[in-house]
Amino acid sequence: MKPHRLILWGALLLLALFFLLPLYVMLATAFKSMDEVRMGGLLSLPQALDFGAWAKAWGTACTGMQCGGLKPYFWNSVAMVVPAVAISTALGALNGYVLTQWRFRGSELLFALLLFGVFMPMQVVLLPMSQVLGWFGLADHLGGLVLVHVLAGLPSTTLFFRNYYLGVPGELLKAAQLDGAGFWTFFWRVLLPLSGPIVVVTVIWQFTAIWNDFLYGAVFSGFDNKPITVGLNNLANTSSSVKEYNVDMAGALIAALPTLAVYVLAGKYFVRGLTAGAVKG
Template sequence: MKAHRLFLGAVLAALALVFLAPLYVMLATSFKSMDALYAGGLLSLPPSLDFSAWAKAWGSACTGMQCNGLQPFFLNSVAMVIPAVIVSTVLGALNGYVLTQWRFRGSELMFALILFGVFMPMQVVLLPMSQVLGWLNLSDSLVGLVLVHVLAGLPSTTLFFRNYYLGVPGELLKAAQLDGAGFWTFFWRILVPLSGPIVTVTVIWQFTAIWNDFLYGAVFSGFDNKPITVGLNNLANTTSSVKEYNVDMAGALIAALPTLIVYVLAGKYFVRGLTAGAVKG
């Protein structure tokens, strides 16, 4: 039995090393100067921590015709992610609340139609979404990009909250109604305080999906409001006399840093929220 556990541990350790190898290469390369990069191998440690590649990727690297680094793209993503996550989470909570506690004729059909959006390929909505944004005069704007992400994330947030709220006894709503609680009172004073685990799951899910999205950012953003993923693509594809792989790796890490921080700090709460009922039903 002990040998079996040792073998299993060795296999898991080997798989972990394989999984983490690309991250190690990115980190090691980003802290090397160009001379150290050419002198050493791909897996060699940097002779010293050189932050010049990080500084250039952030503030002066060329991303097409501009050489302002990833900073403006990063700030655009922050300005896009925060309202999109908040709005999609609140609307998903309201949808889940109505579909479980205030059921009406056709509510199951409506939920099925909303659920269809979870499995619909993103490419299908590009053309109709472009037309709608044009009608609303929101084409190539940050507000339009936020709207796109809210609509794209609404099926998932509705699914999370609906399944979580299925575990809330219907008698709780009836008792609150007898005490004079209305639609909003029950939602804000009773249901929302019980929703901590699923709010955590939804926020992490939406933040990661929106921050890492490239397709919507490339299609619906304007020249001055492109997100970090588009900026990173422009950085990697901008040609120069010497390809600076250390700058590219630093840029990739800058783009990935917010989601890494979120999962490191809140990953355990994400798992707890799922097990508390986010995928139940």
């Protein structure tokens, strides 16, 4: 191997080790008992795998005034993420379809205005969104949190599908119309079967953004429907006589496992979807 390639691979390896070091520390600490944690040795491997911290973080750790662990927060996030991802992806697909295949006067202006949502800071919408949720009776309700994430993700999902559908020839729509296909027939039978790559990209993007969100979860959730990120924050900041770092690390890994699993299982499809046209236009 040539010297410059050795240097390149060596630099990449060092950067990878530096990037993965926090994850290694979290894993090693999460599988240690508190007696072993107190002995020091931050980078040392656990002498034996101890799952006590994982069990406590999941089921009995105190998160504020409650001591039920992260389990209820985890399932709150699942109940929030699944409909929010499905609805925002479906609406983004419809928007992208209309903006590319059924253009109307002012469609480009509408798309430009919609793009403001991609770059708008989340903090800007907190007060008006709270007022709107109050008007609809969805304040402190899981449905309101789903609605917030759908609206927040709609500009991004529309952008993804619109840029992807720009690569679909307009002649395809005209040919389908000659065969008697209408608005929904063309979308379901022609366009949607071609949309596999961009659907995967959008689902992964939305799932990651919604699952990892803390701000909306902290502001718009009620007492009984807080997401996993809020639960993890409460776990880490709950005062106790002894700070259990292994429980905190186990809780952080539990919160991160779904997004890690998504990227491990579908990461290659995410890259393929991007290269298939999700960021062109």
